[in-house]
Amino acid sequence: MKLGDIKNITVLGSGIMGHGIAQSFLMGGYKVMLFDISDAILATAKAHVKKNLELFFKSGLIPETDIEASLQRLSTTTDLEKAVSGADFIIEAAPEDINLKQDLFEKIESFAKENAIIASNTSSLTLQAIGERVKNKSRLVVTHWFNPPHIVPTVEVVKNEDTSDETVAVAYELMEKIKKSPVKINWEIPGFIVNRIQIAMVREVLNLYQKGVASAADIDRAVKGSMGFRLASIGPLLTIDLGGVKLWRSVCANLLPNIESGTEVPAALENLVAEGHDGIKSGKGFYDYTNDFSKEDLDKAIEQRDQEFLNRLKNLYFEK
Ligand SMILES: NC(=O)c1ccc[n+]([C@@H]2O[C@H](COP(=O)([O-])OP(=O)(O)OC[C@H]3O[C@@H](n4cnc5c(N)ncnc54)[C@H](O)[C@@H]3O)[C@@H](O)[C@H]2O)c1
Secondary structure, rough: OOOOOOOOOEEEEEOHHHHHHHHHHHOOOOEEEEEEOOHHHHHHHHHHHHHHHHHHOOOOOOOOOHHHHHHHHHEEOOHHHHHHOOOOOOEOOOOOHHHHHHHHHHHHHHHHHOOOOOEEEEOOHHHHHOOEEEEEEEEEEEEEEOOOOOOOOOEEEEEEEEOHHHHHHHHHHHHHHHOEEEEEEEEOOOOOOHHHHHHHHHHHHHHHHHHHOOOOOHHHHHHHHHOOOOOOOOOOHHHHHHHOOHHHHHHHHHHHHHHHOOOOOOOOHHHHOOOOOEOOOEEEEOOOOOOOOOHHHHHHHHHHHHHHHHHHHHHHOOOO
């Protein structure tokens, strides 16, 4: 299989991730078949794709004619055989349940073309486990996208010892072709790259919050306007080089003994969960949604966040 042989893409699961992944392939010019377990779920997914294509147009990321053209290339089905049999690249974004994914992968292999590539969007399962009952494991690969997948550029392309070089190369080139920013992960380490780094940061954030070193709002403000501001444009290793390797060596030596290194779930999270809180879903997390924000403020903040994401996407990735 070469990049040029890929004509038809199938996305299995049309939830939070699946419909956005489908949109990215549509904007890349591909024909996409979206599979889910009910027509009602697929209708909702299609409506989300339409709305998000319109948002891309309004933000100047795609021409208006691409909205209808993309929707014309999108088909949906609840028949797995129909979904998979004509596909050259299949990506699974079904629930994170090992039994479900193992069953699904076995069925995919029985229906798919012999040379089709089969990717999973799993965040925490291994390819080895998901593909246990798959005979030809050389065509399995993880492509790990980030929410919202139609906007966030990075996709981690993860191989294990069975994945062929050709499979990885095609998956990587395909992500580049649809204007994603793929990253090659050479072995299946839990959490791949990004979630490991994110959790390391969150552990220290929660430690500072728990100790009362600063308020939730001030911690968020500090990170957003410093590391966050910088990281959208330059990565952490280039940041070290620009600041000076010797300086960073000294800072590591001085600070690392003071940084949280526990392996338990941080108390700040455990306490909130024990008190029955679940962030925005329950009305209280690190912020109190009945006091700190009105519903209108919050809706406005989310709308503004999405607009900022799209502006950043346009400036940093689409117009490079
Ligand atoms: N949500 C995230 O932020 C995120 C980020 C990266 C990766 N992931 C991974 O992506 C995958 C999907 O996550 P999500 O958040 O989109 O979940 P979701 O629950 O929003 O969507 C899953 C979809 O799969 C459908 N489904 C149920 N059974 C199915 C089956 N047998 N075959 C195909 N589809 C089926 C469901 O109806 C649903 O529409 C998971 O593996 C998850 O770990 C999620």
